Amino acid sequence: MPPPYTPTRAPGTWDVIVVGAGPAGATAARVAAAQGCETLLLERASIPRYKTCGGGLVGASLAALPPGLPLKVHDTAGRFTFALNGTKTRTLTCSSPVCAMVYRSELDAALTEVAAAAGAEVRDGTALTALEERDGTVTVRTNSGDTLRARAVVGADGSASRVARYVGVECAQVDLALEAEVPVDPRTAERWRGRVLMEWGPLPGSFGWVFPKGEVCTAGVVAARGNPVALRAYKEDFLARHGLLGPRPLHDTGHLTRCRRPDSPLSRGRVLVAGDAAALVDHWSREGISYALRSGDLAGRAAALVVAAGDEAEANAAAAHYGRQVDDVLGAEMRASGSLMRLFTRRPGLVHTALTRLPPAWRRLDAYIAGRTSVAGIMTTPVARTAAALADRLP
Ligand SMILES: Cc1cc2nc3c(=O)[nH]c(=O)nc-3n(C[C@H](O)[C@H](O)[C@H](O)COP(=O)(O)OP(=O)(O)OC[C@H]3O[C@@H](n4cnc5c(N)ncnc54)[C@H](O)[C@@H]3O)c2cc1C
Numbered sequence: 091m092p093p094p095y096t097p098t099r100a101p102g103t104w105d106v107i108v109v110g111a112g113p114a115g116a117t118a119a120r121v122a123a124a125q126g127c128e129t130l131l132l133e134r135a136s137i138p139r140y141k142t143c144g145g146g147l148v149g150a151s152l153a154a155l156p157p158g159l160p161l162k163v164h165d166t167a168g169r170f171t172f173a174l175n176g177t178k179t180r181t182l183t184c185s186s187p188v189c190a191m192v193y194r195s196e197l198d199a200a201l202t203e204v205a206a207a208a209g210a211e212v213r214d215g216t217a218l219t220a221l222e223e224r225d226g227t228v229t230v231r232t233n234s235g236d237t238l239r240a241r242a243v244v245g246a247d248g249s250a251s252r253v254a255r256y257v258g259v260e261c262a263q264v265d266l267a268l269e270a271e272v273p274v275d276p277r278t279a280e281r282w283r284g285r286v287l288m289e290w291g292p293l294p295g296s297f298g299w300v301f302p303k304g305e306v307c308t309a310g311v312v313a314a315r316g317n318p319v320a321l322r323a324y325k326e327d328f329l330a331r332h333g334l335l336g337p338r339p340l341h342d343t344g345h346l347t348r349c350r351r352p353d354s355p356l357s358r359g360r361v362l363v364a365g366d367a368a369a370l371v372d373h374w375s376r377e378g379i380s381y382a383l384r385s386g387d388l389a390g391r392a393a394a395l396v397v398a399a400g401d402e403a404e405a406n407a408a409a410a411h412y413g414r415q416v417d418d419v420l421g422a423e424m425r426a427s428g429s430l431m432r433l434f435t436r437r438p439g440l441v442h443t444a445l446t447r448l449p450p451a452w453r454r455l456d457a458y459i460a461g462r463t464s465v466a467g468i469m470t471t472p473v474a475r476t477a478a479a480l481a482d483r484l485p
Pocket of ligand 1: 109110111112113114132133134135139141142143144145146147148151217218219230246248249251252253266267269310321332345346347364365366367373377378379382432
């Protein structure tokens with residue numbers, strides 16, 4: 091029997107470098123550190139940092155948070171108002187109020203603190219500018235002029251990821267979201283308290299949302315990238331119709347969301363990607379926090395296996411295994427959400443009518459929001475399967 095392999099590190103080489111301290115990166119760093127890896131978490135911004143995001147945590151996200159995470163929830167939505175281009179408005183009540191509204195600056199800072207408590211070193215204000223791999227070591231260059239080395243790298247650097255470019259991530263869908271954080275007066279706050287608005291929009295595959303956070307509402311619109319003028323006009327109209335255009339927004343920003351092609355790579359050599367960097371986002375709702383938390387967990391574990399590998403073949407096998415695990419855990423949800431998105435893009439009125447008029451359809455969505463089923467669970471019902479199959483045949 092060969093002696094057990096003890097990984098050795100050249101001086102100054104980290105076991106794992108994680109790039110990006112969002113939910114994916116903070117989780118990957120926590121998990122890798124908890125596996126005994128010397129882990130460095132690099133973040134371009136200063137923590138806490140703003141991130142364009144609704145900050146709505148569905149059940150799958152809440153279930154994937156580390157136990158006991160100190161997290162400030164600013165509201166919990168138990169009612170959902172659906173509308174079709176401002177018409178056919180209907181409000182439905184969830185079986186339990188579970189959709190937690192958070193500020194991403196607070197959520198991501200809390201996740202990063204837990205990663206640090208697990209032993210990861212956190213270096214904010216430091217961006218990766220380039221990376222390359224040679225002879226079992228990944229070299230990372232940063233904007234501060236440092237050259238860092240690691241035995242494994244996890245790219246969790248978001249939807250404009252440099253690491254994703256290195257890995258060759260390919261997308262099936264790229265959208266642009268425009269969002270404003272709007273302070274609201276007490277009467278408006280009361281009107282939105284505990285209630286989310288989802289309004290299907292005029293552009294193909296688009297919708298607008300209002301998420302309540304007490305004295306602030308987060309409101310925005312999303313549609314396929316490529317028509318920014320129409321999207322801006324849609325956003326102005328949406329905010330105006332819901333009385334959210336007047337107040338000066340605390341933030342008024344735009345951000346891409348990307349959904350991977352099913353065959354897109356998730357690793358290259360000793361470099362893995364997770365979360366938005368891997369383009370793991372629900373095609374329909376653009377929910378991405380649960381994907382980031384779950385793929386970050388898998389990436390942290392896989393990075394530890396890459397570090398412990400006895401040779402390059404073993405390291406490559408551990409990285410490739412990560413891709414298969416992501417597909418096992420998240421693949422069915424991604425495929426189902428792609429199917430729902432095709433149906434929604436072609437027949438938004440049908441999806442709206444099903445959700446608001448067919449109680450079983452709402453019950454499934456309610457169960458998804460609560461984390462009792464996934465989008466795959468919604469799309470396996472006979473009605474959803476038939477509708478999706480018919481939509482796939484439409485031009
Ligand atoms: C408008 C909008 C609303 C959304 N609303 C919701 C919602 O309500 N609920 C939900 O579940 N999902 C939502 N999403 C999706 C969700 O925001 C993302 O899926 C989630 O943030 C992905 O987390 P992440 O950790 O992969 O990436 P991010 O949260 O983007 O974190 C990436 C981190 O990497 C850092 N970084 C980038 N480049 C570098 C570099 N070169 N070096 C070092 N650090 C770097 C960034 O500063 C950032 O901190 C929304 C997205 C948008 C655009």
